[in-house]
Amino acid sequence: MSTNVTETLQFNCTTCPSECLLTVEVEHDANGTVVEVRSVTGNNCPRGDTFAHQELTCPMRVLTTTVAVSGGDEALLPVRTAEAIPLELHAQAMNLIRGLVVNAPIRMGDVVLEDLLDTNIDLVASMDIDPA
Amino acid sequence: MAKFKSSAIDCGVVEAVQTQAFDVVVIGGGPAGMAAALAAHKAGARVAIVEREQHLGGILRQCIHPGFGLSHFKQELTGPEYAQRFIDQVHATDIALFLNSMVIGIDSGEPAEDTAVHTVTLMSPTGMLQLTGRAVVLAMGCRERTRSEIKIPGSRPAGMFTAGLAQRYINIENLKPGSRAVILGSGDIGLIMARRCTLEGISVEGVYELMPYANGLRRNVKNCLDDFGIPLHLSTTVTRVIGHDRVEAVEVSQVDERLASIAGTERIVPCDTLLLSVGLIPENELSVAAGVELDPRTRGAVVDQSLQTGVPGIFACGNVLHVHDLADNVTTESERAGAAAAAYALGGGAETNAVADTSCELTVSPAGIAGYALPGRITAVALTKLNFRVRRPVDTARVRILANGEEVFAGKVRAFKPSVMESFPLPAKVIQRALDLGASEIVLSVDPVEEA
Numbered sequence: 195m196s197t198n199v200t201e202t203l204q205f206n207c208t209t210c211p212s213e214c215l216l217t218v219e220v221e222h223d224a225n226g227t228v229v230e231v232r233s234v235t236g237n238n239c240p241r242g243d244t245f246a247h248q249e250l251t252c253p254m255r256v257l258t259t260t261v262a263v264s265g266g267d268e269a270l271l272p273v274r275t276a277e278a279i280p281l282e283l284h285a286q287a288m289n290l291i292r293g294l295v296v297n298a299p300i301r302m303g304d305v306v307l308e309d310l311l312d313t314n315i316d317l318v319a320s321m322d323i324d325p326a
Numbered sequence: 327m328a329k330f331k332s333s334a335i336d337c338g339v340v341e342a343v344q345t346q347a348f349d350v351v352v353i354g355g356g357p358a359g360m361a362a363a364l365a366a367h368k369a370g371a372r373v374a375i376v377e378r379e380q381h382l383g384g385i386l387r388q389c390i391h392p393g394f395g396l397s398h399f400k401q402e403l404t405g406p407e408y409a410q411r412f413i414d415q416v417h418a419t420d421i422a423l424f425l426n427s428m429v430i431g432i433d434s435g436e437p438a439e440d441t442a443v444h445t446v447t448l449m450s451p452t453g454m455l456q457l458t459g460r461a462v463v464l465a466m467g468c469r470e471r472t473r474s475e476i477k478i479p480g481s482r483p484a485g486m487f488t489a490g491l492a493q494r495y496i497n498i499e500n501l502k503p504g505s506r507a508v509i510l511g512s513g514d515i516g517l518i519m520a521r522r523c524t525l526e527g528i529s530v531e532g533v534y535e536l537m538p539y540a541n542g543l544r545r546n547v548k549n550c551l552d553d554f555g556i557p558l559h560l561s562t563t564v565t566r567v568i569g570h571d572r573v574e575a576v577e578v579s580q581v582d583e584r585l586a587s588i589a590g591t592e593r594i595v596p597c598d599t600l601l602l603s604v605g606l607i608p609e610n611e612l613s614v615a616a617g618v619e620l621d622p623r624t625r626g627a628v629v630d631q632s633l634q635t636g637v638p639g640i641f642a643c644g645n646v647l648h649v650h651d652l653a654d655n656v657t658t659e660s661e662r663a664g665a666a667a668a669a670y671a672l673g674g675g676a677e678t679n680a681v682a683d684t685s686c687e688l689t690v691s692p693a694g695i696a697g698y699a700l701p702g703r704i705t706a707v708a709l710t711k712l713n714f715r716v717r718r719p720v721d722t723a724r725v726r727i728l729a730n731g732e733e734v735f736a737g738k739v740r741a742f743k744p745s746v747m748e749s750f751p752l753p754a755k756v757i758q759r760a761l762d763l764g765a766s767e768i769v770l771s772v773d774p775v776e777e778a
Contacts (some may be wrong), residue, residue, distance in 0.1 A: 205552075205606055208545040211652065215544075236348045256392045256551060258404050259525060260497055267380070272390040272406040281553060288525050304409045319466075320390060321383075322408035 197224040200232065205249065207242040214238050218246045254278035257287055261306060266298030272320040273306050279313045287311055293317055307311045329539040343447075345456040348374045348422065349671040350664070351446045353429050353612065354465035356384020357653050358644020360412040360659040362463045363666030367419050371671055374422040375455050376429050376448050381460055382416060382469060383409035385490070386653065390495045391518050392691035393545065398654040408653055426451050432462060432616035432640070444616075459641045461667035464613050464627065465660060470515075471605040472611060479512075480566040485573030488602040489515040502768050504599025508576050509533045510564045514542040514745075515650065516603025523601075531595050534578055536563045536585060539719050543651060543745055564600065573598050579666035588740065606649045616640060623698035624648040630703040631710045633659070641667045648700055648713065651747055686761060693728070693771035695720065695742070704768065707761070710752040712770060716742040720774045725750055728769040729760035739775055 200221045207214045234246040248254060256278050259271040265317040267279040279287070287310055296306055300323040345687030350366040352359045356376030367373045381387065386394070396402055399411070416423070418637045431640045469501040470488035487495070487503055493515065495501040507523050509516045512535040520530045534549060538561045542545050550556050559578070565587050566577035575596045579587035608626040610618070618635045626647040626712065627635040634641050644656045644664035686707050692699040697717040704710055716723070725737035735756045750770075760768050 204545040208548060211543075213544040253553070255553070256402070256404075258390045258392060260390060260500075262500065268498070270498060272387075272404060272497065274390075274392065274404050274407070284525065293337050302407060321387070321406045323581055 198229055205251075206239060206248050207245045209241045209245050212238060214242050215317045216246050218241055220250055240318060251282040255281045255284065258320070259288060259291055259293040261291060261296055263300070264297050265294050265326055266300070267326050268321040270322050270324050271296055271300055271306070273317050274320050275313075276318050279310065279315050279320065283311050283313065291317065299324045303306060328554075343454050343456050345458060346374070346422070347447075347459055348372045348459045350461045350463060351376065351444070351457045351459035352463040352465055352664070352666045353381040353432075353446065354384065354467060354644070354646070355379070355423070356424070356465065356467050356657045356772050357386055357409065357412065358467065358646070359384070359463070359465035359653075359662075360366045360409075360416055360735055361642055361657040361660035362465055362483070362641075362664030362667065363421050364412070364419070365661040366461075366463070366668035366671075367421050367573075367664075368667035369665050369672070371461075371668035372422075373419075373668075374418070374424060375461070376424045376427050376446065378426070378428045378456070380426055382413045382423070382425070384435045385618075386567055387482040388490070388493050388580050389518075390497050391522070394653050396654065397652070398657050405425040407604070412657075420480060420630070424450055424455070424457070425588055427455070429612055430611055430715055441668075460671035461658075462616075462642060463608075463663055463667050464618070464640065464642040464646050465644050465663075466609045466612065466646045468606040468608045468649055470602070471607060474680065476568055476602070478564055481569060482575075483567065483569040483571055483573050485569065486567065486596050486600045486602065488515070489519045489601045492599075492601050493519055493522065496522060501716070502526070502528065503601075504573075504597075505529060506531065507599040507601055508595055508597040508599045508762060509603060510576075511535065511603035511605070512542050512547070512558060513536075513603040513605065514538040514546050516601060516667070517546040519601055519603070521554060522555065524554045527601070530554075532557045532559055534559045534562045534564060536581060538721065539560070563587065566615065567600065568594070573600055576600055576660055606645065607752045608646045608649065610646060613642065613646070615639075618642070621698065621700075621702055623692065624700060626700075628702040630705050631701050631708070633663040634666065634670070639670055641670075648747070650713075651745060655747060660756075687765045688757070688758070688760060688765065692768050692769055693769045694726075694773040695723065696772040698746075698768055700771040704752075704757060707757050708754050709759065710754075712752050713747060714750065714770055715770065716772055717745050719743045722776075723772050723774045725748075725754065726771045727760075728771055729765035729767070732763060732770050734759045734763075742772060 203218045204253045216236045258274045296315045304319040349371035352363045373432045386405035386409035394403045394408035431447045444462045492503045565579040568575040578589040627642040642665045645659040688704040696714045727735035
């Protein structure tokens with residue numbers, strides 16, 4: 195006998211500024227693992243459907259933070275993951291990034307750390323920093 | 327004894343201030359100033375930007391989070407990336423940059439030789455300078471409301487910051503504001519800082535919001551609070567700050583429908599830091615000193631459809647005009663202001679006004695749940711972009727345009743949220759209809775409707 199539970203969730207799609215409110219029917223097994231996303235409604239475009247499926251299996255977010263700069267006209271360089279990475283890796287990524295120091299000059303898009311936590315995603319500079 | 331007399335008056339010191347001439351002088355080098363300057367430059371004007379910080383970019387330099395550029399660049403950028411794209415564009419032009427320079431006045435009030443030219447006086451690292459321009463664009467942005475503006479009782483220990491100041495400490499200055507924070511206000515900066523503090527190892531006890539709904543964008547509630555399990559307490563506010571030298575705790579209380587705290591609901595939340603995200607105010611001291619009339623609702627200038635203030639040749643855009651929630655909207659608006667300023671400057675100033683239809687002079691007022699309407703004046707019969715913001719969230723409401731009590735336009739029924747600055751294209755024929763009715767005022771009313 196199946197012990198799976200079907201649950202209805204509501205959350206906003208964050209793909210674009212429209213922020214459609216999605217209503218999602220999702221089936222969980224006894225461990226709470228998502229078995230199937232049964233339906234997605236409320237989305238005004240197909241990206242909402244893709245977003246809902248991703249959100250329920252492995253939510254992905256761009257991580258942004260700063261790293262220390264040596265020899266620059268700013269103390270900190272804002273950095274981002276080039277693409278979204280799994281949300282569950284963010285705390286671990288922060289621990290890794292916290293110890294980094296980069297040398298000025300830096301150009302937007304420069305790779306600060308390659309292949310962050312084996313995600314195949316680079317950590318890149320968000321801004322130019324000139325020498326002090 | 328000889329009467330004391332300032333030597334500066336006789337010695338011509340004022341005349342000795344170096345002056346540089348431009349067509350358009352832009353005050354502020356943030357997203358509004360850069361977009362306005364680029365648009366004015368593109369229209370053929372000689373342009374200067376005056377920026378008080380060392381770098382261009384304004385507040386975007388500390389907004390390191392993503393969410394920018396979705397409409398303007400069709401991709402999601404961080405604040406610094408959004409800024410850098412404009413900084414690169416500005417550097418690729420001959421727009422003159424006056425950095426580390428603080429504007430101390432526009433039009434000193436002394437009679438100028440040419441009254442059609444504005445004078446911007448600034449203090450730069452090399453001393454005082456005057457920039458002249460037929461047009462000036464105000465793009466100074468806004469600043470945060472503080473504790474004194476919301477009147478939180480209690481002691482005055484260290485550890486209370488506006489959310490944007492804490493953001494500057496963490497993202498620019500490499501300083502840690504505290505280790506255990508409470509955030510008052512669910513504006514976007516407060517929500518963003520809840521996530522930022524958490525990632526940097528500062529625990530966030532909760533976000534408290536006076537209103538029964540979140541004030542920030544939905545995406546920020548989801549990505550900044552829900553992702554990290556940070557609770558959002560609605561209809562709750564900080565009623566006392568506790569601590570002598572440093573914040574030790576805050577007392578929070580629930581509030582009733584009239585936003586008054588409910589006795590008996592007080593709760594003590596231990597923390598060493600209180601971040602305030604309780605609203606933004608356009609920074610208009612320079613504008614007022616230049617004689618620009620402000621709208622008490624936006625606390626920004628009253629402008630016409632070309633974003634010109636009541637002082638001919640002075641334009642305003644971005645957060646100094648009205649507080650935006652998306653930088654992309656600031657860019658779009660500021661490009662309009664920059665282009666209009668260049669057209670004014672190059673077209674010969676006052677003469678361009680004579681071309682405008684002098685029979686069109688309408689004021690625009692908000693009604694219903696619309697908190698403001700911008701522009702406040704319409705002086706041309708042409709498609710006009712109206713901006714407004716509602717005062718409370720409603721699921722079903724419609725925009726109505728009224729003239730002389732008659733409904734001349736009705737929009738479709740939809741939901742409105744105070745966190746979203748709305749934009750509404752007012753067709754020329756509606757403006758003409760208002761004039762035909764003999765109206766001197768157009769009313770933009772947002773009215774809740776019962777669902778059928």
